[in-house]
Amino acid sequence: MPELLSTSLATTSPEDIVKGEGPYQLHGLERAVSVLEVLSESDVPLSLAELCQRMSLHKSTAHRALMVLERSALIERTPENRFRLGLKLYELGNRAVEQIDLRARVYPFFRRLALKVGETVHLSVLQKTSIVYLEKVEPNRRVCMSSKTGTSNPVYCTSMGKAMLAFQTPETIEQTISKIRFVRYTHKTICTREKLVKSLERVRRRGYAIDDEEIELGVRCIGAPIFNENHWPIAAVSVSGPSSRITAQSVPDIAEHLLACCREISAALGMRARKRSHVTSPFVRHYGN
Amino acid sequence: MPELLSTSLATTSPEDIVKGEGPYQLHGLERAVSVLEVLSESDVPLSLAELCQRMSLHKSTAHRALMVLERSALIERTPENRFRLGLKLYELGNRAVEQIDLRARVYPFFRRLALKVGETVHLSVLQKTSIVYLEKVEPNRRVCMSSKTGTSNPVYCTSMGKAMLAFQTPETIEQTISKIRFVRYTHKTICTREKLVKSLERVRRRGYAIDDEEIELGVRCIGAPIFNENHWPIAAVSVSGPSSRITAQSVPDIAEHLLACCREISAALGMRARKRSHVTSPFVRHYGN
DNA sequence: TCCTCCCGTCCCGCATGGCGGTACAAAGGA
């Protein structure tokens, strides 16, 4: 039985970061982030020389950046002087999702949905032109976490991506789409701006999005957004499964469950518009003190 | 029933990063890392002004840094112009542990140990003067992942920290200890360099370390290191439980199981000394392509 | 409604940080 998850493709989407864009520039920092990305894409630790080559950097520049990054524990070096991502990133990353704290709040609804529809359910948020997976529940397993949460996929070929994008403001949609670099994953992948815009219209009409084998053949997903009170799509939930089970006939039924779940979640999050400076953000959980 | 985990205390240890140390300086980058840390420590998103205040930075400097960090998705801003950690960190962080890939390899042994001793078992690695939790198994639950993995604790008051530290080279030990800033968590916390050194000697003699309510009253832990072939302690495993169950009588028995487990793991990792450039590091799992 | 305060954004000139050329050391292969 094949892995039925759209997460099984791409991991990082470096196109999210457009270097040199915007008036504010800090070359050192941007270079450092690039280093992190290059290291992230590599499956083996890289030496100074290899990094220089891949990034076309001068030795001393790269060396300096590496030393600082290492001091900050954002990268670490192996005994043979190669570099890989550091565990401080793990710490910071976990802190990041704790701060958002969608996972814990959403989980109960989530689990119920997975049992009801009998398919894998995902939670994700939008990040530039990608979606980042926060949670996954499989109906048959007891275990909640998958090793693949934390990865990302492009916005234009996932149901959750389209679901979130569709309900942004027109300007935001415009901006986001203009940054997308379309890549064809299957023959069904949406590869032009026009088709994507059309697709988003359909999403708005229906209230949910479909990924019809657009990122992986044999996998269909149905995704719907979670809104905060200002009707801002802050996250999305999807149901994914093999095309044999998620068919034209079954979609409306599944979508109904999905939409009900998303409405419940949106309501449960009960987000009030924040008022003044020291009010705790409803996104943020207090913990630890 | 109280939370019996030493992970329930401190999260980030900012003392790990000693600013301005070392000859290589990239102020912009170091400032950026500090921003990430300040954001990490805050439970609510911070405004530009608040950040300036906490870091005693000038408005424009902080503003510039924030813009670049936001472009890189290392931070994100809320609709009300406050900043929090970005999900790119989550992505990178997950990638970091995937690259180390200790978790997956260690898990089976791990699980067995938890069942045998009937207590919570942790896996962690050393990072400067902290340990970072990678995995946790509780004997009674089916679920493997805890929400608290990814957090860290000081090296000097955890069994795993002492276990890993004790088997470093004398110079490394010296260096690490010199960077520690001792904080008293309980009346049993080791708070001086001398006591720590003594404690480490005992660890070396016994092969395992004990945290005797040094970070939280009522909690005892026994920790032992995992070695690679060069006898380098790359990680540690611990058994933790209430002081009522982990007593002077039961410690040797538990420690025996623990040490056996660690030996198994060390052997199973089967790390050969790497030889040349393009050999895949045994630490690193190939995946995705 | 106006005024006031505060906060985020933007601009600009100066000096300093950090770029990159280079030299050196160390390790490994031939």
Next chain:
DNA sequence: TCCTTTGTACCGCCATGCGGGACGGGAGGA
């Protein structure tokens, strides 16, 4: 053994990014 390759260290010059400050807009208060 030499020679290549890779990491570390130093240094002078120039562009970069720092910080002062101006501007605009939003939120309260009177």
